[in-house]
Amino acid sequence: MNKTRCRAGRRARKKRRKKHEDFSIVTLSHEAQFVLLRRWLNERGFTSQSLIPVNFHDTGRGLMATQTIKAKNSVISLPEECLLTTSTVLKSYMADYIKRWHPPISPLLALCCFLISERHHGEASEWNPYIDILPKTYTCPLYFPDNVIELLPRSLQKKATQQKEQFQELFSSSQTFFHSLQPLFNQPTEELFSQDALRWAWCSVNTRTVYMEHDQSKYLSREKDVYALAPYLDLLNHCPNVQVEAGFNKETRCYEIRSVNGCKKFQQAFINYGPHDNHRLLLEYGFVAPCNPHSVVYVDLETLKVGLDEKDKQLKEKLLYLKDNDFLRNLTFGMDGPSWRLMTALRLLSLKPQQYTRWKSVLLGAAVSQDREDWCIESALKLCNNLTEDNVKALERLAQLKEGANQSGLEQLCVVESLRREEQNILGHTRGLLQNLLRQ
Template sequence: MRRLGRTNRTRRKKRTNKPVIDCSEEIVSLSKWMKRESKSHGFKWRSMLYPANFLDTGRGMMTRETLRPGDVIVSIPQHLLITLETVLSSNIGDLIKRQKLKLSSQQLLSLFLLSERNKGDNSYWHPYIDTLPKSHTTVGYFSARELTLFPPKLRKAAESRISDIKQAYCEVKEFHSGETIQYEDFLWAWFCVNSRSVFYRSARSEFVREDGNHLALAPYLDLLNHSTEAQVEAGFNEKTGSYEIRTHNNYRKYSQVFISYGSHDNGHLLVEYGFTLPDNPNDALTVDYDVVMEAAKSLNVSYTEKKQDVIQTNNLHRKLACTVEGLSWNLLMIIQILAMDWTELQNWKNVLKGSVISPRNERLSRNIARVFLAQYLHQNQELVNKFPPFSSRTRMENLIFSIVQTERDILHLTWTSVT
């Protein structure tokens, strides 16, 4: 399965097994602009990385040198960062100050991007804005029907995220000289910021909402793709006056260099960034404690009140999940406790040793697991049945299906482990 989403977005040229340097007009213009503007401020622009097209990910960044742990892979001068100071010192900033608005950093950066995009070639930031995607595959772009294809918990998270974005839009849509900002335009800018911003702590301002988000945009740097295996150290270096990323991985010459967005499962990656990864080690299917309890009660387990007291007092009912390795530790613990007879319950801490409590307990534990797994498998199959045939699916439907299929694979592997 190939990676879907942002990193597979535009290049449908004939591919080879080797990366191909990206010589598109917008990338060439960006590189020339970065070099010219760095020199004008006394910086020597030299990047170890070239934008290139890769067989498995589409556009990414290729190293032209062997990289070792500790090497700085990209360094962006401060004046080429779009920070909150950049926004507040612009025409948009003047409007915000006159109207005495107090907005989030993401709202501010989004408004700035829209303003600069509207300037076209007259914008100082045009070479950067021209490299931004024209559309996204993030959650704000899914139709109401496509949202019904999401697994229930992910659909709830997606709908909550959409609600937050609409609220953010309502707060700013009329501010621009009385001219209404279109939601589609705001959505584009919002997800450009959401998927490309870096952590950057700006000075406090009466016009910036303190929400814990410290964001900036870093041209060129945001061409780097995400990998679960990437280990990096990133931040603003006061000594060099640049935002730097330092790798802790080894990279061969001409290989793709990655950064990490964090330890996220595919559901989070799709909702926030618009792509999924094959074989994502962070993928898991969350199991509801109430569903486990219902499964146990359906098998007429005894002393449920006492067992629930033990489970909840020791916080064993949290972080219940299935992964490719089977039942999570907490989930395994609680089904063994639920399967205990009265004598075993008096020494319930024996489950922490990882040993089999008794053959009877082992059988009942597996039966409890099979009951709630069957329920999740049924729900998953109902979702699978909603999808059109592969040849008829949209790009969005394929992204969602990859998550539904991953959950199905996890459930089957877990089922095998308890039978």
């Protein structure tokens, strides 16, 4: 009798879980914009019904498998006619303007200009069914105001600032080309090709293109042309633990993605953008992957210096030696503790004057002495604690800013908060490991 109750209890819990899971996703197939997109794709040869668009509670929009996808089988195969590439642009109404422009514009700028123009044309655009489902804004640092940039980890702040500067340079240097397109539009190009418009197009290309090598066009700059916007396929979300094989099949003339592990029916189908840590995912794609096995916490030079003895007369020389040997970058903490590079840098910084002859052997991985090894562990723990404190302050500030933020601002703050919480988790593991080492 008790066993019967237990079985009934398990069945009831399973039912409740299934009911909860059913409400955690919302199918989007019936929405007008997706109906139009599927019709548009069907006209270009894409007829597969094995994936449908769904709004998942944890990842947002994605694609769900309507049937089991076995290992090594195709996840999606998108015909070449559906892909938006520089070849598309160079066959369009923009072709003559691009071909006669010198010096040639980059493949990236060509795609950006085409996207801006097609969005402007609205329903008259051939690509409108695709343009219409693209995000209206992004959570990439390029969209972040300065007060949000300041809440990123210091090493990512620098990269985000550099990215903003590079974008600003692209916008400034493209003004004369934008103006040359004026005969194509009734609206002034200054309004049409605004900084906001270029930012939207730049993020659309950088976050949503698949890698596809193209023959170098004599009408474009020598920058590598590896972009292909892939409607519908780009709804697939990234998962760092999924393995896929992706590329353009020259025989079938389709961009194909095959699953290495397979995917169960009614589960979200994922792809893998590569072994990227969360800094790179946020910088390039505008999101953070929870429990990302590739994620680390970076120790920048300023953070490193805080934990060092300023009375060390050879400190500047040691830091210069580390810099000359490329040991002041990619110093990290991971789920398995401080990286080899970080511990090697600390070992060299720990050397006493009578141990300086061992500098080269230390960079090759040699330990020095037990007291110096203890110093390194204590220094690593101090660094860990400093980074943890920085995280706590950032999370407190994020909580304050979220209270009065609009929807766009809230999305930006939430992705930064996710990054900080992931890093806090890594630092917590590291702190435990280092404390155990000290006890031993």
